Amino acid sequence: MKDISEQKIQQVKSRFTFLGSITYRSQFGGYALLVDGIMFALVSDGELYLRANDQIENIFQTRKMSNLVYAKRGMPILLRYYFVDSTLWEDQNLLFYFVQLAYESSKAEMLNKKSQPVRLKDLPNLSITIEKLLWKVGIKSAEELKIKGAKCTYLKLKSLNKSLGFNVLLALAGAISGYHCAVLPSVLRNELLEWYEEIKNPEKG
Missing domain, CATH: 3.30.1460.30 (YgaC/TfoX-N like chaperone)
Incomplete structure (x- = not known):
């Protein structure tokens, strides 16, 4: 095809x-x-x-x-x-x-x-709950989220809520890229999964 x-x-x-x-x-x-x-x-x-x-x-x-x-x-x-x-x-x-x-x-x-300011909750994958968490770590706009990046932002959120899993990392990456997390490019998804496993099990690194 x-x-x-x-x-x-x-x-x-x-x-x-x-x-x-x-x-x-x-x-x-x-x-x-x-x-x-x-x-x-x-x-x-x-x-x-x-x-x-x-x-x-x-x-x-x-x-x-x-x-x-x-x-x-x-x-x-x-x-x-x-x-x-x-x-x-x-x-x-x-x-x-x-x-x-x-x-x-x-x-x-x-x-x-x-021409309109974009709220974080209006980005792909992000809910108002995630938006509130982002505000708590000092990220209050789409531009600030893009500057911080998915990995750095995920670590900040993880410090507030240790139960956040891989799906949140995917959601952040998708929000920054403008994709629904279900259609993130496989190269990016695999890179994020590898990084996630490394921080989840640092002794294996």
């Missing part, structure tokens, strides 16, 4: 040059497509899905575009990414319009978020 996904990414990059330089990264078991850091689409199993939000989702739904389904712990979750079928792929005018919609709505959403 990796080869057909990479092939589709190359097709997208060559076809949607009007957006600018398109980059990609791993996400939801597929590849997120971005322009200037703005995520507008996703390629999964060789298929293209356009990102939607409240402003444009009804347009995709009216055309009866299907959602991307992501399996989390065996449970299917409908994501707000809509399938570009072969008919839409061949309809260049409509496709370009939809792609532009996906990009512009994502851009507007990002600008709106940047």
Whole structure:
């Protein structure tokens, strides 16, 4: 599936040059497509899905575009990414319009978020309980959390509550990276697990 996904990414990059330089990264078991850091689409199993939000989702739904389904712990979750079928792929005018919609709505959403202060509890994976613990150790903003990093922050929280486990470390790393902890890159997850085991059992180091 990796080869057909990479092939589709190359097709997208060559076809949607009007957006600018398109980059990609791993996400939801597929590849997120971005322009200037703005995520507008996703390629999964060789298929293209356009990102939607409240402003444009009804347009995709009216055309009866299907959602991307992501399996989390065996449970299917409908994501707000809509399938570009072969008919839409061949309809260049409509496709370009939809792609532009996906990009512009994502851009507007990002600008709106940047203009508003982000509370810690609003970051991926973090609850108000974790937010309160972070406040107690002097971390009161998303920027402060990013500067401290997941490992340093985890140690600070652990000093307050020794029962905190590996899932909290994953949650912090995901919050900093902007990922749900279930879809953290495997390289990062493995690195964190190795570090966690070292601090949990220092005599084995």
